[in-house]
Amino acid sequence: MASGRQLSFVLAFCWLNALLAGLGLATTAAASTTDDGEPILHSEIGRQNNQSLLWGPYRPNLYFGVRPRIPKSLMTGLMWGKIESYTDFQHTVRYTCEQNEGMKGYGWEEYDPRRGGIQTIHDIQNGLDLTTSFVKVPGGAHGGSWAARIKGVLNEDAPKDQKTIVAFYVTQEGDDSELQALKGEDDNGYEGDVTLKGHSESLGNYKLVVTKGEGIQPKSDHDISTIRGPGQTVVQSLTYPEEQIWQAKPILFRQLKEGVDWLVENKYDVQDPPPPWQVYMLTNRPGAGNVHIVQKVFEGDFEFDVIFSSESAGKELTSADLSREIKETTESFGERFSSVFAPKAPFNADKFKKFGRSMFSNLIGGIGYFYGQSVVDRSYAPEYDEENEGFWEETAEARARNQQALEGPYELFTSIPSRPFFPRGFLWDEGFHLLPIADWDIDLTLEIVKSWFNLMDEDGWIGREQILGAEARSKVPGEFQTQYPHYANPPTLFLVIDAFVEKLRKTNGSLPAGREHLSQDDASLATASLDNPEVGLEYLRRLYPLLQRQFNWFRRTQAGDIKSYEREARSSKEGYRWRGRTTTHCLTSGLDDYPRPQPPHPGELHVDLLSWVGAMAKSLANIGDALGLAQDVDTYNKILTAVEHNLDDLHWSARDGCYCDATIDDFEENKLVCHKGYISLFPFLTGLLKADSPRLGKLLQLMGDEDELWSPHGLRSLSKADEFYGTAENYWRSPVWININYLAIVQLYNVATQDGPHKETARDLYSRLRRNIVDTVYQSWEETGFAWEQYNPETGKGQRTQHFTGWTSLVVKIMAMEDLEGPGQQRVRDEL
Numbered sequence: 001m002a003s004g005r006q007l008s009f010v011l012a013f014c015w016l017n018a019l020l021a022g023l024g025l026a027t028t029a030a031a032s033t034t035d036d037g038e039p040i041l042h043s044e045i046g047r048q049n050n051q052s053l054l055w056g057p058y059r060p061n062l063y064f065g066v067r068p069r070i071p072k073s074l075m076t077g078l079m080w081g082k083i084e085s086y087t088d089f090q091h092t093v094r095y096t097c098e099q100n101e102g103m104k105g106y107g108w109e110e111y112d113p114r115r116g117g118i119q120t121i122h123d124i125q126n127g128l129d130l131t132t133s134f135v136k137v138p139g140g141a142h143g144g145s146w147a148a149r150i151k152g153v154l155n156e157d158a159p160k161d162q163k164t165i166v167a168f169y170v171t172q173e174g175d176d177s178e179l180q181a182l183k184g185e186d187d188n189g190y191e192g193d194v195t196l197k198g199h200s201e202s203l204g205n206y207k208l209v210v211t212k213g214e215g216i217q218p219k220s221d222h223d224i225s226t227i228r229g230p231g232q233t234v235v236q237s238l239t240y241p242e243e244q245i246w247q248a249k250p251i252l253f254r255q256l257k258e259g260v261d262w263l264v265e266n267k268y269d270v271q272d273p274p275p276p277w278q279v280y281m282l283t284n285r286p287g288a289g290n291v292h293i294v295q296k297v298f299e300g301d302f303e304f305d306v307i308f309s310s311e312s313a314g315k316e317l318t319s320a321d322l323s324r325e326i327k328e329t330t331e332s333f334g335e336r337f338s339s340v341f342a343p344k345a346p347f348n349a350d351k352f353k354k355f356g357r358s359m360f361s362n363l364i365g366g367i368g369y370f371y372g373q374s375v376v377d378r379s380y381a382p383e384y385d386e387e388n389e390g391f392w393e394e395t396a397e398a399r400a401r402n403q404q405a406l407e408g409p410y411e412l413f414t415s416i417p418s419r420p421f422f423p424r425g426f427l428w429d430e431g432f433h434l435l436p437i438a439d440w441d442i443d444l445t446l447e448i449v450k451s452w453f454n455l456m457d458e459d460g461w462i463g464r465e466q467i468l469g470a471e472a473r474s475k476v477p478g479e480f481q482t483q484y485p486h487y488a489n490p491p492t493l494f495l496v497i498d499a500f501v502e503k504l505r506k507t508n509g510s511l512p513a514g515r516e517h518l519s520q521d522d523a524s525l526a527t528a529s530l531d532n533p534e535v536g537l538e539y540l541r542r543l544y545p546l547l548q549r550q551f552n553w554f555r556r557t558q559a560g561d562i563k564s565y566e567r568e569a570r571s572s573k574e575g576y577r578w579r580g581r582t583t584t585h586c587l588t589s590g591l592d593d594y595p596r597p598q599p600p601h602p603g604e605l606h607v608d609l610l611s612w613v614g615a616m617a618k619s620l621a622n623i624g625d626a627l628g629l630a631q632d633v634d635t636y637n638k639i640l641t642a643v644e645h646n647l648d649d650l651h652w653s654a655r656d657g658c659y660c661d662a663t664i665d666d667f668e669e670n671k672l673v674c675h676k677g678y679i680s681l682f683p684f685l686t687g688l689l690k691a692d693s694p695r696l697g698k699l700l701q702l703m704g705d706e707d708e709l710w711s712p713h714g715l716r717s718l719s720k721a722d723e724f725y726g727t728a729e730n731y732w733r734s735p736v737w738i739n740i741n742y743l744a745i746v747q748l749y750n751v752a753t754q755d756g757p758h759k760e761t762a763r764d765l766y767s768r769l770r771r772n773i774v775d776t777v778y779q780s781w782e783e784t785g786f787a788w789e790q791y792n793p794e795t796g797k798g799q800r801t802q803h804f805t806g807w808t809s810l811v812v813k814i815m816a817m818e819d820l821e822g823p824g825q826q827r828v829r830d831e832l
């Protein structure tokens, strides 16, 4: 028996050593400067928004991790795992969100970044449901206070006396900061609450209390109980190099190993081993340090609170405050959700409301704050111009020279596509993420947009994937880390600015009396830039030159060659080509493996990119108009017209009845290459087609054709009739994507609600597509507990990345869109 246990110890050690070896490797140069970016809102609203949005679960890569939007500061994270045997904990410990931990769903059931929310984690492998309720309480000069209630409830089939280890991991970075765990009454641990006291320049003085809480703490009559006190919380305070302290799991295990080593040295492993949970208890060693691990062991269900009180906020928070705040937060969330996203028929049933709340809360609760360096290759190798035939081989060679370097540090406030798989900023996803968020909280949205544009370089480039810092890089394979400043990505943030301008126009001059002035409450901060139109306009004025810079960068660096090939087009300028193509992929377009002309050619022109440029021009004209810049409006409208002309001149195929990419054939002649699918619809999707366009009928036909794009689960990315349908990686070659379907639904709505020849067709497609998309995402969510990256066009099943609560969450907006089904049929009958 004893030797069996000893063997388990040894196995545990092998794994620990591998982890610890990893710890030594991860070093990056500590940042010497911080880049806060230029504040765009100088006003009081800006300050108040900063305070109101300072804290949050802004480490979405963790199941639960709270931090402020401050580069180097206080960071917290929760770890837990059941412990029934000596080797259990290494497999059961949970910290970063992972796809392979057998979760039966997890995420925010309700979340409001101004107040807080509730998350439940269905951790079936650990036999428990863990709930994290988080609230924020404003006040003082340092972003206010916050508290979290951590509650574990064992599943029915878990042993009643199951032991669970819970560790709360706290770090404090920054030169002029300090953090200390106060000693308890007993040297070996704490019978009651644990208190940490800290200070930093940006947070002032603060106190962090981990309460004793409720739950049975297991007993042991083993000899070492006098020094490894059962029934107690223990704290270990440590000092680590700053660049390592994000590695919570390796650090925890290193400290656990130290304790296990002591047991082995003292022969406890062979003679009379203590029970597993006691082996894995840290030695109590509280004090000063930049890393503090607060550890508890429970038998059965448990609950405790973590309470952060900012000294400048005045009164310290208590568990009673927390209980009250959780209740009020839930009530206010429910009320606001019902008014902002009230689902319209046929989705006005309770099940859709619960679904919508979860989808939206996970999107908005997934917002994170990231800080650190980024890997960029600025070598500007001539091969990156991609001017020669066979350019993709040359660029591959240039990339292989590994000229990349670390840049920054930068900071980014952003939402993310998926907590386990893509916990970082993605440019083309972000525009879609922010559309529902803008309906909930426009000022938060504007903060995020500002944060992205602060990353833009002097040329006008923003890297498409933002992998900031060592923690973010640890999730990305080396070959995908480098960003290239000649690579673009769909400029979807313009969609968000458009939504803002539209809201601004709607509220301008139409506010109820007395609402214009600023009030302290959070709900009004969420709309402060609309309630005070001059603040909204000031924001636009500051952002406008950055948008122009990005637009110019697109037109310069992604220019296509119209003139060399005697193409007939009304504009000799408006034609574009994504850089970064290979024979198999065009990652920069966002539609990775969608079929493009073969082989790639420097004379290629991409219809989706021309559409994006047109959408940007339209948006700039719109903003110019709101800012009263008549000359600019004229300039951008001219470009828009040229784009509209060239979409038809360069990309319309009369034979195929859709828009297509163009390339140069073996005889040096222009040739259209048509793979029907999302790309064929792009001028429509980006809002560049008028309701009476002579091309519209064909596109609607293509969308509605079951042998081409239509499926009962949404529009397929590629036509069923295309030779590449469902082939190779099959990423954008048949699956249904929600972001593109959302764009289609919006445009169909626009056509359906204006007079024109296609009104009735559009109304029919709108109603059916809206229903199909919501039903599909709902079904998979109901079955699996998750939102998915894409949906199978044949079965409707969610596939690829799990917990993809990024743009899939657009279903919330889709459900809230007008129902045209009922009145539509009514009108048809009336007309007959």
Ligand SMILES: *[C@@H]1O[C@H](CO)[C@@H](O)[C@H](O)[C@H]1NC(C)=O
Binding pocket: 039, 047, 050, 051, 054, 070, 141, 142, 143, 202, 203
């Ligand atoms: C936001 O608030 C924090 C904490 O009070 C402060 O350190 C930071 O400088 C503020 N940022 C801005 C842009 O005002």
Ligand SMILES: *[C@@H]1O[C@H](CO)[C@@H](O)[C@H](O)[C@H]1NC(C)=O
Binding pocket: 504, 505, 508, 509, 626, 627
């Ligand atoms: C708001 O209304 C004023 C007065 O009618 C007008 O001059 C201004 O252009 C409007 N602003 C926007 C953004 O529509």
